[in-house]
Amino acid sequence: MTRLEFEEELDFVERRVELLFGEVEHAVQRAVTAVVEGDEPLARDTIKHDDLIDELTLSTEEAAIRAIALQAPVAGDLRYLLSVMTIAGDLERCGDLALRVAKQVFDREWIGRADHLRPWIRRLGDAALVTLRTAAQAWSDRDGDAYEAIEESDLAVDALYADFLDEVGRLEGPRTGEIAVRSHIAAQALERIADHAVAIGHRIRFYVKGEHEGLAGEIAP
């Protein structure tokens, strides 16, 4: 692979990663709306859309593997491709988590009885989207310091999630267990999406600044 072909491959990878960020953000947005508004067709559409995210992830990884094998990249090129591999993985996982949120719509019992909990899903969804958008902006700006802002917005998600758990703890009445479990699946998925955004922020830091720190432990148990 010549340098020129390599540059073309890098352009291809870059466009894929940008698409992935956009598609995942869109998926999270729609999954949250589907749950909050009880919109089954929207949920089905979101679930179907996950195939596209998977396909984008695979083709991004394949291009990165090809470039690594044929170009033996070093320095910034190497850090870029290694970062792409993990960021694509994080984004693909975010897509799966969005799917998990969307799937909760199909339990009508829960949706029908949890009017006061569904706004929490909206709030958590909006907060998780802030982390994801900050990460996408950091990628496009090549901002190696943005991980701090992403971590900060993740703290806001964690605080909301803690408040949500308190709210669930106060549930009373029939089918409390089912409502708690269903709402919690959606809320926790959104909290995890924010954690993945933090991981992406640290990968961008590694790519831009070569600092290989802060990756352990950011995915809360």
Next chain:
Amino acid sequence: MTVPAALHVPPTEAPPTALATEGLGVYYGDWLAVDDITLQVPRHHITAFIGPSGCGKSTLLRCFNRMNDLIAGARVVGRVTYGDVDLYDDRIDPVQVRRRIGMVFQRPNPFPKSVYDNVAYGLRVHAMTEDLDDRVEDALRRAALWDDVKGALKKSALALSGGQQQRLCIARTIAVEPDIVLMDEPCSALDPIATGRIEDLMQELRRDYTILIVTHNMQQAARASDYAAFLTTEVDGDGDRRRGKLVEFAATNELFTHPQDPRTENYITGRFG
């Protein structure tokens, strides 16, 4: 452009220094070919010099055993120290320098003599003839060539393959018990298998010797060296002459994953020029 001094210093916990240069420059006539090189070469490690053609890496290598003395018009300024010794002190005998700091060249250059006599040659020159057979065998073993040639010591060295000839030259160099081995593109005339054997051999030799290698092969520098120095060419003040400058010196792992200078990054990723 002045290169920040910090870039020339290997990372913390650097091993003891085998060779050091301070403000080293080399003139060919009035042309300053290599300018203001300051670095410390760590002992018992492999240090690679990389950079584009004409950046002065071979010229720099030749400063370490005063091979530039043999080039008419060449003049060295600044200091090159080996331990406490200034290698360019008037009282220093270049022949003795070359025994302690040996050199292996780009193309295998065995003498048209037997395998045995090639290795014994330097030993005889330096009157190290006691236990000559043992010394020859030891050098050939260290150069990973003994098993190939033990039954053919009296045969002509020119009958060996290119890779074997280069290992013979390494045996010849280490027979006189040097401290440091300089290698000037030692694999450029060899195929990948012979290259791999030389690289394996370098890893073995590093236990006993300090190795400096000039290579055009960036992957070889990445694979085989512990430290790497990147040199580049800069256009002279009057615009028509180029001179070699040291841009960055670091642990190889650092240099190839996170170079500090954009010129290093551009060169090693292939964006140079």
